[in-house]
Amino acid sequence: MNDTPIRPPQGASARQARLRDALRENLKRRKLQARGRADQPKDPGDDAGIVQDIDIGKADDAT
Template identity: 60%
Template sequence: MNDTSTPPNGQALARQARLRDALRANLKKRRAQIRGRAASESEGDEQGSETPAAVDANVMTKGDQR
């Protein structure tokens, strides 16, 4: 498995840093997506763009397309 008694070499440290940076970037991207969706949903609620029945109809038709 992973021997923790030896310190990581230069390649392992570089890999850890690369993975850490990739995970942080992914987290930032996902948070931005969530904020964007929340903002667009709140705008839709204020404008009253769709009624619950219209949303249900859209879900039903999208679910039937296989």
């Protein structure tokens, strides 16, 4: 048996290196974004763009 690992062709290892580097940079960027969001005060209406309900019953009382 041969204990030497099977190496992928040179092009495949270069691709893996590019992907590894891109994923690392992406992770760093996401961590910075998460830290930035954690520093900001939380606005309850900001999460999903949900607007508070208007009480329609009060509009009927005005007429």
